[in-house]
Amino acid sequence: MERFAVLLLNMGGPDSLDAVEPFLYNLFSDHDIIEIPKLIQKPVAFVISKFRAKKTRHYYELMGGKSPQREQTEMQAKALQKLLPEKFIVKVAMRYWKPFIEEAVKEALQEGAKGFILLPMYPQYSKTTTGSSFNEFDRVYSKLGLNLPVVKIKSYHNHPLYIRAMVENILSSVKKPEEYFFLFTAHSLPVKVIERGDPYKDQTEETVRLIMEHFPKVEYALGYQSKVGPTQWLKPETEELLKKLITSGKKKIVLIPVSFTCEHSETLYELDYLYYNxxxxxxxxxxxxxxxxxxxxxxxxxxxxxxxxxxxELERQPSDSAYTQSKS
Known part of the structure; x- marks a missing residue:
């Protein structure tokens, strides 16, 4: 029986306090995130990771000493594996920490994979998240000299099942939605990335609009969090929105992370610690x-x-083809 690998693509996170600095180094070494001359990319990443490690380490101390993202993505992989036929091999493939994309690809090949489906845990597409993982997969694919069919799932921000999952998840936390103000929060991006055509902002706004069609009597807003550096990022910022809402008289607020499918520092530290306090x-x-x-x-x-x-889509590709297909 031919087997095919499904790679669940995610960012990854430090699995110990000692992993914080090398995780940051991997993150800031990514040209899809920090666009500086490649010749100095790694030296700059080394300096940034050294500079930020102590502060970031404190975040993870408050979170229990590590990111839960690997365990939660593995939960997703295990749950998906149970629903799929035996011919599918579901693997967790992280961008910046273990298990890395290359490791996942090699394991899948050892288990007989004859093709790959790339499934991002990012519902909305951005070149800095899904795009970066795709690029890393392409580098691994080339490095290993592969000639197997590949399908890349680009986004699913407006898929009815995704919207339904979000609505159900909200309703499991909020019994009387009409009594609350819904504050959606998404990871921010530099404005210049959006101006170059990245669809992330539009897709995030569409996700929120589709969710709110199920809550017609509820007021809501969308903010962006996790800004890094001095350049202009997406606004409004979630923290500033929260301040304005409360000082203007909104006393019951539901905070809804809309671009995250696993918990990590942006939710457990920023939302549950900073914004809660x-x-x-x-x-x-x-x-x-x-x-x-x-x-x-x-x-x-x-x-x-x-x-x-x-x-x-994979079946329609020749078995000896290196052609890759993007599927929204």
């Missing part, structure tokens, strides 16, 4: 943070549907 200081009455999807049954059903649809 800020909201309490400003006198909020109720502050509910909706968890990320993780292995929510409807989300896993979506991953199954995306995989089976992508496999139809």
């Amino acid at each position: 800020l909201a309490k200081e400003l006198g909020v009455e109720e502050f509910i943070r909706v968890p990320t999807l993780k292995d929510h049954p409807t989300y896993i059903e979506l991953l199954k549907e995306l995989t089976l649809s992508a496999f139809q």
Whole structure:
């Protein structure tokens, strides 16, 4: 029986406090994130990671000493594997920490993979997330001299099952939605990335709009978080929005991470520590943070549907073809 690999692409996170600095080095060495001359990319990444490591290490100390992203992505992989036929091999493939994309590809090949489906854990496409993982896969593919069919799932930000999973997840945390203000939060990006045609902002806004069609009586806003560096990033910033909402009289707020499917520092530190404490200081009455999807049954059903649809594309490719297909 021919077998095919499904790579769940995610960022990855430090699995110990000692891993924080090398994780940051890998992150800032990525030209898809920091666009500086490649000749000095790694030296600059070394300096940045040294400079930021102590502060970032503190974040992870508050989170219990590591990121839970690997374990949660493995939960997603295990849940998806149960729903798929035996011919599929589901592997976790991280961009900046173990298990790296190359490791996942090699393991899949050892288990007999005759083709690859790249399935990002990022619902909205950006060149800095999904695009970066695709580029790394392409480098590994070339390095290993592969000549196998590949399908790349680009995004699923408006897929009905994704929207349903988000709505169900919100309703499991909020019993009377109409009594609250919904504050959506997404990871920010430099404005220059969007101006070059990156669809992330438009896709994120569409996701929020489709979710809110299920809550017609609820007020809402979308903010962006996790800005790094002095350049102009997407606005409004989630933190500033939160301040304005509470000081203007909004006392019941639901915080909804919309671009994350696993917990990590952006949710466990920024949302649950920084924003929670800020909201309490400003006198909020109720502050509910909706968890990320993780292995929510409807989300896993979506991953199954995306995989089976992508496999139809894979079957149409010649078995000896190195052609790669992007599928939105």
